Amino acid sequence: MNLRKTGAAAALVAVLALTASACGDDDGDSGSSGSGDGGKKITVGIKYDQPGIGLKEPDGSFSGMDVEVAKYVAKELGYDEKNIEFKETKSADRETALQNGDVDFIVASYSINDERKQKVDFAGPYFLAHQDLLIRADDNIAAGEDLNGKKLCSVTGSTSAxxxxxxxxxEAQLVERGGYSECISALQSKVVDALTTDNSILAGYAAQDQYKGKFKLAGLSLSNENYGIGTKKGSELTAKINTALEKMVDDGTWQKVMDETFGPANYQFEPAPAIGQLK
Structure with missing residues (x-):
């Protein structure tokens, strides 16, 4: 009888250990997982090819406004910078990445609009940009209507074109490419007449050493682009990220990041927008 009781007790302990282990693997809404050093991991979608916004440097590091915003938000959510995994999320893949749980949130020049809000949620806005054109330095496009009959490049999944x-x-002829670098190459080789996207992105490209003097912004404000942080539909992270963004503005970090990011490009950015208010 004692042997039976001992065996039953051992089996119960094993079951409880397995149950505790299974529960320990579930980190809830954030979608994060434990790391070997005991820290939590979080995956953030960013762009890899937007100078000044989200750029993967040759040494594997990341730079740009969205990268700094993502780091600040992740810290406020309780994640060390070393435990942030940045994942490339191209324009056409953003909603799918959130819906599939491939990323926890996205900071990738992600303009808030009604169509996207049907598929994902947004925190913010945290930045206001305006759609503009990048053209060759010796060209002139004074108004949006001047694009009629011209070839206009944009990135697949972007709403700009x-x-x-x-x-x-x-009557503009739309040409889609997989990334902004491809559009830049097409513009430089005169395959297209202009590249359209947000002025914040275009300013970053125009300021790069290899492009200085070759391109310029047309100086048009064709739309308002309210950048938000994308989250999965119904995610509890949305409210927490809004709180983090408000703190980022209040403690002066937002202004510091924008000055350091856009100062070299002489890009005059808008003041920080109010959370939940679109222009």
Missing amino acids: QNVKTKIAP
């Missing part, structure tokens, strides 16, 4: 086509220059 469609905005031009439907609202501004219906």
